[in-house]
Amino acid sequence: MSDILGVGIVGCGVVTVFDIIPNLLDTEVEQRIRLVAVADNLPNRAEEIADKFNIPKHYDSAEDLCQDKDVDIVVIATPVPSHLPNALSAIRSGKHIYIQKTMTLAVEEANTIIDAARKAGVKVAAAPGNHLRSRAMQEIRDHIREGKIGKICWGRAQRGARHEDDIRRQPGSELEHADPSWYYKPGGGPLRDAAVYDLHAITWILGPARRVVAMSGVSIPIRFWQSKEIKVEMDDNTHFILEFDNSCFFVISSHFIRGCSKVPSMEIYGDDGAIIYGGCATGSYELWVKGSGRNRLGFEEVLAHVGAPEISGAEAKGTNHYIVGDILHLADCVIKDKAPEISAEHARHVIEIIQGVYDSARSGKAVELKTSFNYQH
Structure with missing residues (x-):
């Protein structure tokens, strides 16, 4: 070959x-x-x-x-x-x-x-x-494995977009014919389009999740792209909680609603500090650790490290x-x-989480997760 x-x-x-x-x-x-x-x-x-x-x-x-x-x-x-x-x-x-x-x-x-x-x-x-090529994500996982923020207790992430508003799909653009309707039909939805990034990243950092509980629905039932009306047949507003080992919980919001770039894309909280990634964080991420001073909430936080800004996915070349x-x-x-x-096995675990989210939202009950993948501790 x-x-x-x-x-x-x-x-x-x-x-x-x-x-x-x-x-x-x-x-x-x-x-x-x-x-x-x-x-x-x-x-x-x-x-x-x-x-x-x-x-x-x-x-x-x-x-x-x-x-x-x-x-x-x-x-x-x-x-x-x-x-x-x-x-x-x-x-x-x-x-x-x-x-x-x-x-x-x-x-x-x-x-x-x-x-x-x-x-x-x-x-x-x-x-x-x-996440494998992100310097920030590599450093974040290293900080967590080295115990920089202590025992991981909880975190959250959010991601969303409105594909009908994508400038690349508008009249006069090279892809003005690229109909975004499938995002709003069965098989589409924000979990498979957007939350999948956060799910791959957080399970890569923390390992396989144990169970999930969710709420989900359609918030904007009719959308418009150019002159076409799109009937939304797939949930466009979904929020869920993942449970990991040792009572660690992670909240993810995934939607096709307008977002805000100033909101951190991911936050991870331990009993000795926190990591704030993207959004309003200075640079790619901020590492906050427990300081020596105290206030009414406990120990004061100290900004211990600021990750260098990275080239965004939209700007990256080659x-x-x-x-x-x-x-x-x-x-x-x-x-x-x-x-x-x-690996396909890691992707399968993420797919099971997505299925579990929709099952939980419909049943009102937490869903146990059974798949796993080769997680490097």
């Missing part, structure tokens, strides 16, 4: 056109992997994108792309409901696969991919892996972009025959 692996992309939507392709064509990236083909089931879409970016081949189906002998890795960047059939097409053709978040709709589908890949002897990497970083990681694992750190 050549040290430069061929990559084929299934799905030519917003993420592929704005995030994946431009970064795959970076000079440094092309020394390690080469984009050789794209596919999309919309008529002429793949051909249009191939012509625009000078990509050698284009196909109208995932099945045809997966048969291409020059493709070693298939990147699946389609809406979540079609991840399973596209992944199985790639596996049957002996291709290694990178699946955009969220890997599948259900745990059973994740098991199908994991079992099929194991039998075929191919590797699966599942997004998102941005190997700094998390999706391309994930694909490069998979390519390295293929060449060196090692297991990807962004």
Whole structure:
């Protein structure tokens, strides 16, 4: 096998056109992997994108792309409901696969991919892996493992957006035809689109969760994109609590409501300090520890460390972009025959949490979680 692996992309939507392709064509990236083909089931879409970016081949189906002998890795960047059939097409053709978040709709589908890949002897990497390349996240996990803030007791995270307002989908934009309706239909929703980042990150830091309890519903039942009315059929406002070992609880708010960039994206509290990540934090994160002074609330907090600002995902280029970083990681694992750190098993645990959130919201009861993954303490 050549040290430069061929990559084929299934799905030519917003993420592929704005995030994946431009970064795959970076000079440094092309020394390690080469984009050789794209596919999309919309008529002429793949051909249009191939012509625009000078990509050698284009196909109208995932099945045809997966048969291409020059493709070693298939990147699946389609809406979540079609991840399973596209992944199985790639596996049957002996291709290694990178699946955009969220890997599948259900745990059973994740098991199908994991079992099929194991039998075929191919590797699966599942997004998102941005926490693996984030200096801030690496440092945060190190601080926690070193006991800088004591026993972890609780935390919270929030994330949300309104895809119908995305400037890239408006008239005159290159992707004005990219209908965001699927985000608001069964299989979409803010958990699979947004909370998945926080779920991968916090379980990477704290390990597998034990159970979940949630409340969820539709807050904005009708939305508008350009002149089209979108009926919201998937919960757009979801809030839940995860329980980890040793009575550690984590609250996550995930929504398709307008957000606020000044609010921290993640907070982690221990009995000796706290870590504030993103949003109003100075730099990438702030590490607060217990000082010697006291006030009416107890010990005073001391700002012990400020993480250096990082390039945001939207601004990162080449190997700094998390999706391309994930694909490069998979390519390295293929060449060196090692297991990807962004594993399908980890993604399966996140999928079980998402299923558990919706089950809990409907039943009004906490849901026990059964899956796990190879967590490095």
